[in-house]
Amino acid sequence: MTVRPRGLIFDFDGVLLESEYEGNRHLAQLLTELGHDHSVAETNRHYTGLSGPDFVAAIERRIGTKLPFDFHDRVRARSRVLLRDGIAAVAGAVEFVRSLPRDLPRAVASSSSTQWIRGHLEHLGLAEDFGDHLYSGREHVDRGKPQPDIYLHAAKEIGVPIADSAILEDSVVGATGALASGARVIGLAAGAHCSDGHDRLLQDVGVREIAYTFDDVRRLLEL
């Protein structure tokens, strides 16, 4: 496939922002402090993509005991600190976004809140590159990823048919929804959380094009 897309939709955490790695690093630290030694790779492997009761249940299954009652509060408090202080961009992400043709419609389609997306885009100096095209699976549609709704919504908002759009995704859940939308999907394994075999995880759910760097993305999309 060599046709240049008419619109570009970015997942956020793990695609533009190193928040997947940062979140795993913090979780590993928190669990280790609680007496359950975890490496960053372990938290990435066992808990990525889970949330709410499933997230807690997965950890409790693995550590064999209950988590303290304020565990969620501690995780949330850390999120607030990160939103205040900022998180690093995925390598090459800022340069890639800034190099896009000005007239190429683009959007962020994420499971995170628009407050989180907007705050971090400002830290990265990319807020103006996306304007108001920040879409949250929990705010703009009834059903979040892996359902395709948020991508369909984003494509509609930027005025590009989904079949003419390309989506950059790093997670199995997101890539499944992206494929289900009917868009062209680039599986991005550039984030620090993408250990060996991450490309295979994406290929297993049907992603055909894998990029290991943003230079790969540029080459695949002819941008």
Place this chain on the structure above:
Amino acid sequence: MSNAAGRRRDILDTISAAARLARREPGDVRLVAVTKGRTPDEIAPLLAAGQRDFGENRVQEAIAKWPPLIARNEGVRLHAIGRLQSNKAAEAIRLFDVIHALDRTSLLQALVTEAEKASRFPEVYVQVNIGEEEQKGGCAIGDVGEMVASVRASPLPLAGLMCIPPHELDPAPYFALLAELGRRHGVSGLSMGMSADYRTAVMLGATAVRVGTALFEE
């Protein structure tokens, strides 16, 4: 543990993991073991491992193979997953607990007639020709509402919608479309996903996956 039983365990684990990632209950997804062309000796280890939902494509093959297995194993639910001819309705009604390929009103009428004669009412899935392929069974996407309404007006319980996406195309958009049709018509059961793509199907809402090759072959 036999290889088939081990592979079943792996498939159930994959289903659970995919369901959890999609924030679904793993218990909401039923694994239907497709045993078309498999002998009773090949099926026995799956029964011993606790598998109870089995799918067959051909009525005659199922009649020859399953009655003794059903007699020896409590709780077996037999699924007709292949295209069904109206002249096989009587046999299908007597043997199967679930019929996955209802795609026309003439077949529904034949099934209802035989169900009332036998006082046996299997659940039915409305098969949708999701890729609009000429050679494939299933009702047209535009006819789903009418077929669903016909089943609801019949004595046969509606299990949901079923599809087989086009060969060699990415199945995810077709699974998402079937899920959307289910929502539009208030149907929660979705029979979709086979050996190569059941994980994606579960993430997109499948409540029944039909797996054969991945259970029986390395």
